[in-house]
Amino acid sequence: MDLPNLPPLFVYGAILVGFVITNLLLAHLLGPRKHTPVKDMPYESGMDPVGDARQPFDVRFYLVAILFLVFDVELLFLYPWAVSAYSEFGIPPELRDTVFAVMLVFMTTLALAWVYAWRKGVFRWR
């Protein structure tokens, strides 16, 4: 099996970086710039801002992030399996039953983790 054809990706990426930088430069060069005290305030519906916006936030966002990490890493393990499980050059037929059993256990633990998170109230948003 040949290696994937990567050079076009890098060329495209480089051109995109150039495109983005050009845009930012254009925005910088064209157009006037006049600072006034009111224009420089954070726009908060005409109210004078109180305090800093970078404040501690709700811990539930943190929980969701951790849970995402757990599930996304498990998802990453699932991709190679899904591609090779039943394809022609993938897992040989005599191993398929074993892999099937192992994956069932894996999915069960995934489901258990999910039920545990639910019972712990991670999904409750009020």
Added chain:
Amino acid sequence: MPEILITLLTIGVVVAAIPGVCNYLILLERKLSAWMQDRIGPNRVGPMGLFQPLADGIKLLLKEEVVPPHVDKVLYLLAPALSVFTAMMAFAVVPFGPVDDSVPGFLRFIIAPNINIGLIFIFAITSLGVYGIVLGGWASNNKYSALGAMRASAQVVSYEIPLGMSVLGLALMSGTLNLEELMHQQTQGGIMSWNIWFQPLAAIMFFTASLAEANRLPFDLAECEQELIGGWHTEYSALKWALFFLGEYTHMITISFLTSILFLGGWNLPFIAEATSNYPGVWLVKLLVLFGKAFSFICLMIMLRWTIPRFRFDQLMELAWKVMIPLSLANLVMVMFCMQFGFNRWWLFVGSLGLFAAWGVISANLREAELAARPGYVKPKKKAAAVAHGHGHAAGHH
């Protein structure tokens, strides 16, 4: 023509076309919204407002660039660049036309052909897009931006999982993540081999989760104008604001192409563009068919915007974690059983509908139980009885 020239030609066309197409998509969105709301929409610049995008582009280019002193300058500039870069980069592995022998040699409708991890590449790159949002919101040092960025990150992160899990069944069936290969398999078998027949539930979940990833209504909690002004891009103006929107519309284009390629058979259309059809110019017809499918998905997204009201944040998270994740996992297990024991693929169609209905019933019951556990909950009575008593159950139901 040498390979490198073909690549450069394709890249040139795509990089030039995407901003233009996005501009006209904004016009399309405004026109469609106007029609849905019984208005006329933009009609001043050019016939039927056709030059409106050009005027908007020039205006955005020449507007004042405001970089307020309270922002973190580097991150503030990095955020729009990152969000447009990731959105356009994801398009690299999407075949936006037929990729076979019928296409003339100097044309190629994919930037990076033969990438065997195509789908993973797209998910990896688009999930980097959340950095654009978080950085923009944090760097702006504005409370609305911070709120929008937090909501957006939680939302994008949550919908990432059902998005990735819904295509796993597809990968299991097709044995590949290469988008060209996925399209090829469906086009060879005609309409009855389109993946939507075997994975209807996955198709719906994929499209819904993609909408959430792109922050489109009804999932635009991150930038809801009525509550958060503009969400994370409140402090942005001129071309930097335009870059955010370029990113969002590019994301829409990618989603539409992806949904058409993954589930609706790519360029395949009965009687017009079949695998066996072999008339001159067939590649153009195939191209137009795929473009038509993608275009109808974009129209669907725009029309959904004015059809479904915005979710509340807890509903949004519940949809992701309590509905879509278990459903996509169950769908995956179903495909797994089907492949292992060699059942007919059409059972997947029946099974998907069954799963959908079953989870509907289960989650309704769970909801009822959850409500009942709350203090002060009064069990809703039958309609007639409620009218007769008329008191004592104001809290709780609805």
